Amino acid sequence: MIKHSISLPKERLGYWFIVNKGRLYLTTDGQVPHGTLTSLTIATQPEQICWLGDYQQQPCYLLVDHDQISDDSFWHSARSLLAHSEALFELAARALQVALFLQTHRFCGQCGSAMHLVHWELAALCNKCGHRCYPRIAPCVLVGITRPGQILLARSTRHKPGFYSILAGFVESAETLEQAAVREVKEEVGVDITNLVYVGSQPWPFPHSLMTGFTAEYQQGDIVCQPNEIAEAAWFDLTNLPEVPPKETLSGRIIRQLQQKHLNNR
């Protein structure tokens, strides 16, 4: 286990992000536990604690690899915090990604020796060969494509029938975000786009994505779905949308933004 001990006054109030196997411990009313270290009813090793940031002027800590809480009903996806608070979701995203980093960087990928954390930044270092690793972040592009009055939505093979979203895909090595957007759209639904405009980004800890969002205008081509990835795709009237992601997600935000723009221009 990588050591990352912090000096922690046992009676200091804080928020506790307890992570196990990609899930987050929440109280019976769906909150992140708040209190002192001693008020937590679980035993804790100092090396299992990382400071994550502050929330409402109080420190937030990660407790990693905790499997003492056996009741399955307390473990949740961080998604459940999204509708509650964007700030808490971002801290949970950091907690999950740091926990995954600690779990997957115990040994050097180059020489196999044990790694340790450096103190001045979040990185794992191999003393034997000097190999240094940082938490993985996988950039992903989301593209909301419109033509007059309509938006192109697709259903991934991973989603239930009736649920649609804008197109998404991972950025490949040595590719710009813009190139990835154009390539992914072409691969997934066979159409060409133009006038890409950046909208914003959102950390997405499932397990370590960074969503980047764009809008684009349809240029040419008929919809041809990529087998294995896209179950169905179609043009939907912006005034009559199917079930789409919630407004707290970046894809949901882009869809609503495009819909609002259409309604304003009518």
Ligand SMILES: [Zn+2]
């Ligand atoms: Zn090494």
